[in-house]
Amino acid sequence: MSASAPARADGRVTAARCPPRRPQRARSLVGAALLLVGTLLLPLSLAALWARAELTDTDRYVAAIAPLAGNPAVQDAIVRDVTDGVMPHVRLDGLLKVVPRTERPALRRKFTRGIREFVDKQVRQVVTGRTFPAMWTGVHRTAHRTLDGTLTASGDAPVTLDLSPVIERVRHQLSGNGLGIDIVRRVPPTGASIVLLKSPDVPRLRTGFQAARTGALFLPPAAGLCLLTGLLLTRRRRRALICTAAGCAVACALLTTALALLRARLLDALPATVPRPAADAYTDALTASLRSGAWTAVGAAAVTIALAVAGPLTVRLRRAVPSTRQADAVPWWTACPGVRNVRRGGRRGPAEDRPRR
Numbered sequence: 001m002s003a004s005a006p007a008r009a010d011g012r013v014t015a016a017r018c019p020p021r022r023p024q025r026a027r028s029l030v031g032a033a034l035l036l037v038g039t040l041l042l043p044l045s046l047a048a049l050w051a052r053a054e055l056t057d058t059d060r061y062v063a064a065i066a067p068l069a070g071n072p073a074v075q076d077a078i079v080r081d082v083t084d085g086v087m088p089h090v091r092l093d094g095l096l097k098v099v100p101r102t103e104r105p106a107l108r109r110k111f112t113r114g115i116r117e118f119v120d121k122q123v124r125q126v127v128t129g130r131t132f133p134a135m136w137t138g139v140h141r142t143a144h145r146t147l148d149g150t151l152t153a154s155g156d157a158p159v160t161l162d163l164s165p166v167i168e169r170v171r172h173q174l175s176g177n178g179l180g181i182d183i184v185r186r187v188p189p190t191g192a193s194i195v196l197l198k199s200p201d202v203p204r205l206r207t208g209f210q211a212a213r214t215g216a217l218f219l220p221p222a223a224g225l226c227l228l229t230g231l232l233l234t235r236r237r238r239r240a241l242i243c244t245a246a247g248c249a250v251a252c253a254l255l256t257t258a259l260a261l262l263r264a265r266l267l268d269a270l271p272a273t274v275p276r277p278a279a280d281a282y283t284d285a286l287t288a289s290l291r292s293g294a295w296t297a298v299g300a301a302a303v304t305i306a307l308a309v310a311g312p313l314t315v316r317l318r319r320a321v322p323s324t325r326q327a328d329a330v331p332w333w334t335a336c337p338g339v340r341n342v343r344r345g346g347r348r349g350p351a352e353d354r355p356r357r
Helices: 022-056 058-070 072-089 101-127 132-152 164-174 181-186 199-233 237-268 276-328 337-343
Strands: 159-162 193-197
Touching: 022 058, 022 132, 022 199, 022 237, 022 276, 058 072, 058 132, 058 276, 072 101, 072 164, 072 276, 101 164, 132 159, 132 164, 132 199, 199 237, 237 276
Parallel strands: none
Antiparallel strands: 159 193
16 A cells, blocks of 8 residues: 555545646646737737738728718818818909999908809819719828828928819819809919828827837737637636637727727817818728727627537537437337346346245
8 A cells, every 4th residue: 555545444545635736837827827918919919900001001091081082071171171272362352443442341251252152162063073082092092102101211291181183173163164264363283282290290100100010010920829829828728718708809899999089089189170070080981990800809709708618518418418319219128027137147136036836
């Protein structure tokens, strides 16, 4: 008898309880730490991939904002900006020379209001026309390439959205109207532009762009490696998988919440001259891929949890169903005493072993 195996009162030997193995416990702790790190890196990886794609991929950016060409809020903002760019070049001094000086201010306001309504109508026809989506994508393609060049090079030149193609189309639209001939001659080819990035903001955005580009290369592989290694190191992998999937779902949901809060803060910081509906539409179009990616990750995590929970239940059901079928498959005639004796090898019970009188 081994000295490490204690004996019970009935003489049986019980197995000695071994102390928990420290290497296995340390291995599980390392696996849990890696799973936690991978869960935290997942939303950061999604944000870095989104930022890198939106700032470097011109085609993806253009595809994201292309539907905005038909957005009424965006169209109203463009009509206002183009009209504001045209109106400073309208001069009414020649028309007001024959009017007495006392009547010129009121007449100037009246003429200015009428000409603005006319220009607004012509610009709206251009913005709502069939050719405007092509102009819209061309303008944004040029602006995005300029932004990409500004972020990758040195300097702090502002990034603007040049509306020259729209102005040129408006000039052509006005040239077909009798009242618009005098306006066309005074409007320069570049009459309106929208500042997308001011000079003081260029260095900060360049720093963020470099961080996003580096993070997009290293964060996703690091997150995947941490999650995979953590699952391999843990002892109870099914439980670890369920907890990790739940943590990833919560982290991605928090990412969408943080994105909504940041969006509201940025929109509140915009100047009053920027229309809020157009800014809302533009922001939603740019962040649509990030939000859809986050919610896709949440859905994948929910499916993983459901499959992990349903796995053991399925195994238990499979084990229970054959035993039930085997019990039901026993023939009725096996319940007879004679048949039972035959199945037991012909052995007789105590009553049958007695001699008959």
